[in-house]
Structures are given as C-alpha cells and as structure tokens.
Amino acid sequence: MMATTPWEVLFDNWKRRIDTLVKEHPLQIISWEATRRCNLKCVHCGSPAEAVNHNEELTTDEIVGAFEQIANDFDMAGFRHINITGGEPFVRKDLLEVLKRINKWPFYRNIDIQTNGVILADHPELFSELKLYGVTGLGISIDGLENTHDDFRQMKGAFAKAYKAAHLGVKHGYVVTVSLVAHSKNVAEIPEFFQMVKDEIKPRVFRIMTIDPIGRVEHDSQYMLSSEQLRRVIEFLRTEYQQSCATYFDPSVTMVEMGCGGWMGKELEGMFRPMIFHCIAGINNLGILYDGKLGSCSNISRDFIEGDLRSDRIRDVWENRYQRYRNYEWKKTGECAECDQWNYCHGGPMHKRHYNGDMCDCLFNNYNENG
Numbered sequence: 001m002m003a004t005t006p007w008e009v010l011f012d013n014w015k016r017r018i019d020t021l022v023k024e025h026p027l028q029i030i031s032w033e034a035t036r037r038c039n040l041k042c043v044h045c046g047s048p049a050e051a052v053n054h055n056e057e058l059t060t061d062e063i064v065g066a067f068e069q070i071a072n073d074f075d076m077a078g079f080r081h082i083n084i085t086g087g088e089p090f091v092r093k094d095l096l097e098v099l100k101r102i103n104k105w106p107f108y109r110n111i112d113i114q115t116n117g118v119i120l121a122d123h124p125e126l127f128s129e130l131k132l133y134g135v136t137g138l139g140i141s142i143d144g145l146e147n148t149h150d151d152f153r154q155m156k157g158a159f160a161k162a163y164k165a166a167h168l169g170v171k172h173g174y175v176v177t178v179s180l181v182a183h184s185k186n187v188a189e190i191p192e193f194f195q196m197v198k199d200e201i202k203p204r205v206f207r208i209m210t211i212d213p214i215g216r217v218e219h220d221s222q223y224m225l226s227s228e229q230l231r232r233v234i235e236f237l238r239t240e241y242q243q244s245c246a247t248y249f250d251p252s253v254t255m256v257e258m259g260c261g262g263w264m265g266k267e268l269e270g271m272f273r274p275m276i277f278h279c280i281a282g283i284n285n286l287g288i289l290y291d292g293k294l295g296s297c298s299n300i301s302r303d304f305i306e307g308d309l310r311s312d313r314i315r316d317v318w319e320n321r322y323q324r325y326r327n328y329e330w331k332k333t334g335e336c337a338e339c340d341q342w343n344y345c346h347g348g349p350m351h352k353r354h355y356n357g358d359m360c361d362c363l364f365n366n367y368n369e370n371g
C-alpha cells in the first residue's frame with residue numbers, strides 16, 4: 001500500500017534501510033563479552049557468572065587474534081565501534097593489554113566499555129590509561145538512589161563507587177552514559193535520581209533500559225514493570241527526551257533516551273530515543289562471547305550461538321550462518337503471530353527469545369495493556 005502521510009513515509013524509508021542492512025549485513029559493531037566473571041552479584045543480571053565455565057575464557061592472544069582476523073577478513077570501511085561488556089570487563093587483568101595490542105588498527109579506536117564502576121572508582125589511574133588505547137565512551141550502571149542501587153547490586157557502597165566513576169569519567173572527557181535499569185522498585189525515584197545525575201554528574205547521556213525477565217530474574221516477577229509503571233517510565237522519557245533535543249548541540253547537556261527494550265509503535269518511536277527501534281543483533285552487530293562463541297549481545301540466550309572462533313573462521317560464520325538473526329519468520333508465533341506491528345517490529349529483540357521461539361516479554365503489548 002502507498003504511504004500517505006509524512007510520518008508513514010518516514011517509517012517506510014526507515015524500513016527500506018533496515019531491509020538493505022539485513023541483506024548486506026555489514027559488520028559495523030563488535031560486542032565483546034570480555035568475561036563472565038564479576039565482582040558483584042546483582043539481583044537482575046542477565047549475563048550471570050554462574051552456569052558458565054570460566055576456564056573457557058579466551059586468552060589474551062586468542063582475543064587479539066580474533067580482532068586481527070576480523071581486520072584482515074572484513075571490509076572495515078564502515079566499521080563503527082567496539083562495545084565491551086561482561087560480566088564486569090575490568091576484572092579482566094589483561095584488558096589494557098588487549099586494548100593496547102588492537103590499537104594499531106585505526107578502526108578499533110572507538111571503544112565503549114559498559115561497567116558497574118567499582119574497579120574504576122578504586123583505580124582512577126585507569127581513566128588516563130584507557131584514553132591512550134581508543135576508549136572514548138564509558139557506560140556506567142547506576143540503578144537509582146543510593147539504597148535502591150546498593151540493594152539491587154547487592155553491595156553496600158556500590159552506589160558511591162559507580163557515582164564516583166561516572167564523575168571521573170566526565171572529568172576526564174569521556175562520553176559518559178549513566179545507564180539505569182527501570183524495575184518495579186525504582187520507578188518512583190527515577191525523576192529525582194535523574195535530576196541529581198543531571199546536576200551533579202552531567203553525563204552526555206542518561207539511558208533507561210527496562211528490566212528483562214532473563215538470567216537471574218527469568219523466574220522472578222517481583223521486579224517486573226506493570227503496564228502502569230512502564231507507561232510512567234515512557235512518559236518521563238518522552239518529556240525529558242524532547243527537552244534534551246532542544247539543547248542537543250550543547251555537549252554539556254545530558255541527553256535522555258531509552259535503550260533497546262523493543263519496538264513501541266509508530267506513535268512513540270522516535271519520541272523518546274534518537275532512533276526507531278529494530279534489533280540489530282547479527283545484522284550489523286557481531287558478538288564475541290567470553291569463550292569465543294559467536295553470537296551477538298551477551299544477553300542473548302546461548303541457544304543462539306552461530307559458531308566458535310576457536311574452530312571457525314569468523315567471516316565464514318558471519319556470511320553463511322546467522323540466518324535466525326536475519327530471517328524473522330520463525331519468530332511469528334504466540335503474540336507475534338497475529339500482531340499488526342509485525343511489519344516494523346519483526347518479533348522484537350533477540351535477547352527476549354528462547355530457543356524454542358517463545359518470547360519472554362513484549363514491551364509494546366505491556367505498554368498498551370490495562371493494569
């Protein structure tokens with residue numbers, strides 16, 4: 001059917017760009033799960049340390065070798081960035097060494113690290129060192145006011161350390177994102193917390209992710225957002241995002257946005273984050289997991305592993321597998337089967353899928369439900 005309104009045209013153009021991206025699947029982002037070890041034991045962790053064999057972690061030479069192989073085998077002209085996550089990346093003693101060794105390739109000099117901030121706060125010398133090796137962005141998780149954060153992260157003093165790390169990150173000139181996971185016990189304090197962060201830390205981005213029923217909270221509904229709570233979060237985001245857009249060109253202003261919880265419908269997409277959502281896992285985003293398995297973001301079930309860099313050539317896997325990430329028809333089950341959002345959403349983010357195709361949580365439906 002022909003698009004009729006400018007808004008429809010916008011979405012149709014965007015959809016065409018997604019189709020092209022899927023067809024061409026250029027490697028643009030590498031998500032490296034540096035380790036599954038962690039110095040915290042957060043109640044919600046979607047990538048928990050238990051149930052994995054830490055002895056299988058890639059060695060320094062193996063991970064540097066993987067980055068070298070990618071540099072040799074792929075067209076890196078459109079490469080955008082490396083996102084390092086975990087587990088807690090800073091528990092890897094050789095993190096700086098890895099960064100130093102891959103720094104000789106210029107396209108590996110735009111690196112973000114997602115962290116709980118504890119080790120950074122205790123080792124402030126890291127802020128100068130990371131800069132030498134291409135780290136430009138720091139994502140620091142802070143999930144609410146002091147007591148809420150410390151309870152959620154199960155460590156007294158975790159808030160103070162994360163707060164300090166975020167402060168120091170801004171002071172040292174990094175693009176700092178303060179990331180908050182919105183859950184049933186912190187929704188009420190988000191506005192107050194945001195005000196504090198905006199006034200005192202002044203990060204470039206304040207990002208809210210909605211809690212997913214995965215990992216340690218897969219079977220624990222007490223932290224999940226009700227529809228009413230989700231609507232409050234979105235309303236907050238909508239108001240603050242639009243205000244922050246008005247001052248976008250001032251780098252001292254904190255931009256507000258939502259992370260990748262899922263498609264929210266044409267009325268909302270583009271209104272509370274600087275993008276229209278589509279899951280990019282396995283499309284332009286390659287994941288190297290802690291043990292060399294090839295997937296995408298570390299929160300995606302290990303049922304969706306496509307290869308192993310210890311035995312496969314990464315480019316072969318990227319070109320010839322990843323069909324489950326690029327052809328979505330298999331996701332058309334359950335709520336998605338009859339959904340009128342399908343043509344844009346294509347079944348939501350991969351990290352919400354189980355191996356049998358079931359989906360654990362649809363943000364769009366939750367938002368639109370009563371209750």
Ligand SMILES: C[S@@+](CC[C@H](N)C(=O)[O-])C[C@H]1O[C@@H](n2cnc3c(N)ncnc32)[C@H](O)[C@@H]1O
Binds near residue numbers: 085087215
């Ligand atoms: C797995 S952590 C790894 C990096 C680092 N250890 C940290 O906590 O920031 C990456 C991000 O995923 C978020 N996360 C973990 N479990 C989640 C869940 N069940 N739902 C939504 N976000 C989650 C964390 O809060 C953090 O911001």
Ligand code: SF4
Binds near residue numbers: 038044045048086116
């Ligand atoms: S969310 Fe991050 S800090 Fe918390 S247990 Fe998971 S990996 Fe560790």
Ligand code: SF4
Binds near residue numbers: 346348
């Ligand atoms: S039901 Fe499926 S297709 Fe519809 S909005 Fe939810 S995840 Fe997307």
